[in-house]
Amino acid sequence: MGEHVEIFEVGPRDGLQNEARAIPVAEKVALIDTLSRAGFRRIEVASFVSPKWVPQMAGSDEVMARIRRAPGVSYAALTPNLKGLERARAAAADEIAVFVSASEGFSQANLNCSVEESFARIAPVVDLAREVGLPVRGYVSCVTECPFDGAVAPAAPARVAARLAALGVYEVSLGDTLGRARPEQVRQMLDAVTVEVPARHLAGHFHDTAGRAVDNIAVSLDFGIRVFDAAVGGLGGCPYAPGAQGNVATEKVLAWLLSQGMQTDLDAAIVAEAAALARSMRDPSPVPE
Numbered sequence: 001m002g003e004h005v006e007i008f009e010v011g012p013r014d015g016l017q018n019e020a021r022a023i024p025v026a027e028k029v030a031l032i033d034t035l036s037r038a039g040f041r042r043i044e045v046a047s048f049v050s051p052k053w054v055p056q057m058a059g060s061d062e063v064m065a066r067i068r069r070a071p072g073v074s075y076a077a078l079t080p081n082l083k084g085l086e087r088a089r090a091a092a093a094d095e096i097a098v099f100v101s102a103s104e105g106f107s108q109a110n111l112n113c114s115v116e117e118s119f120a121r122i123a124p125v126v127d128l129a130r131e132v133g134l135p136v137r138g139y140v141s142c143v144t145e146c147p148f149d150g151a152v153a154p155a156a157p158a159r160v161a162a163r164l165a166a167l168g169v170y171e172v173s174l175g176d177t178l179g180r181a182r183p184e185q186v187r188q189m190l191d192a193v194t195v196e197v198p199a200r201h202l203a204g205h206f207h208d209t210a211g212r213a214v215d216n217i218a219v220s221l222d223f224g225i226r227v228f229d230a231a232v233g234g235l236g237g238c239p240y241a242p243g244a245q246g247n248v249a250t251e252k253v254l255a256w257l258l259s260q261g262m263q264t265d266l267d268a269a270i271v272a273e274a275a276a277l278a279r280s281m282r283d284p285s286p287v288p289e
Contacts, residue, residue: 002261006042006227007250008173008203009035011278012063013044013078015235015247017056023281025059029066031277035232036070038270046077046091048084064091076137080111085125089132096129097173098122099139100164102157105148106141106177119163126167138164139205143174143189144181154192162196172202173229176216179207186216190223199224206248208234213248214256228253232271233278251275 012032016023032045045067046060060077069075077093079085088096100118101107107115129136142149143157161172174193176186193202204220206213206228217228234249251271257264 002263004226005221005257005262005264007040007253007257007264007266008042008044008227008229009038009040009232009250010044010205010229010247011035011231011233011235011250011274013047013057013076014229015231015233015278016281017047017054018236019056019282021282023056025062025066027281028059028063031232031274031281032063032067032075034270034274034277036068036073037267038274039264039266040073041265042074042076042095044076044078044097046075046088046093048077048079048087048091061087061091064093074135079125079129081121082125082128085129085134089134093134095135095137096125097137097139098125098164098169099141100160101141101146102160103142103146103149103152106146109148110141115160119167123167126169130168136167136169138167138169138172139175140164140172141175141177143193144176144185145178147178154189157189158192158196161193161202165197165201170201171227172197173205173227174202175205176207176213179209179213181206181210181216182212183215183219186219187222190220190225194223200226203227203229205229207236208246208248208252214253217248217253217256230254231278232275233282235278235282249275 047057051058074094076095077088079088079096111118126136140160164172202225206216230250230253231247232250234246236247
């Protein structure tokens with residue numbers, strides 16, 4: 001038996017948030033219910049942000065009310081502020097996530113504030129969540145490259161990850177937001193980050209713009225990381241990272257992990273079913289030149 005590696009499914013939130021077509025709540029619920037049968041331990045299903053900024057997530061309260069919750073599955077929600085946390089608690093989220101950037105340019109574009117200011121915003125969210133017993137996961141964007149600032153020095157994500165850990169998040173997910181990181185860049189970044197945060201508290205979040213996500217997962221495994229975010233059907237991308245394609249596809253990561261002798265506890269047939277459903281939800285309109 002090979003080592004166990006967990007895929008954290010982010011398709012229903014991170015994957016769908018950037019789709020242009022307004023996806024009905026019923027379709028989102030159908031996708032999540034399919035994923036719930038596949039064996040995932042954690043599924044990110046909602047985002048309690050202002051619909052003004054992310055219209056696709058406007059129905060998050062209703063989505064969480066209508067899904068069929070499977071025993072042993074943690075249903076996660078992104079919460080940028082105390083109001084979002086209040087809504088997540090009302091919707092009975094099992095855990096929440098907060099997010100910061102390793103680069104100033106992306107922080108300004110995505111959050112309209114500096115990295116320092118973003119920590120001031122999330123600190124009370126993490127404090128209150130911990131007070132009420134809600135686990136908190138932290139995302140770090142642009143860990144190797146920023147669409148506005150260019151290359152990101154490894155010290156930057158290391159510093160940000162350390163601050164998130166100090167706040168009390170249980171896991172830090174390291175995001176290659178542009179999806180163009182080369183394995184040697186990921187290695188240099190992890191050399192720095194793992195000095196500050198042990199690998200057992202880290203996850204890899206690789207987009208697949210350049211087709212190197214699996215190579216970067218392989219590097220991360222060398223460092224002892226055993227959790228990777230992925231989205232069925234390769235859904236996703238980031239509205240604040242021009243040209244970035246989707247998250248690495250869950251079914252692609254699963255097939256590769258199995259080929260390496262890793263254990264995942266996932267049902268590949270149900271994952272494939274969910275991936276087909278996810279692809280059918282994509283906006284079919286042509287991308288403008």
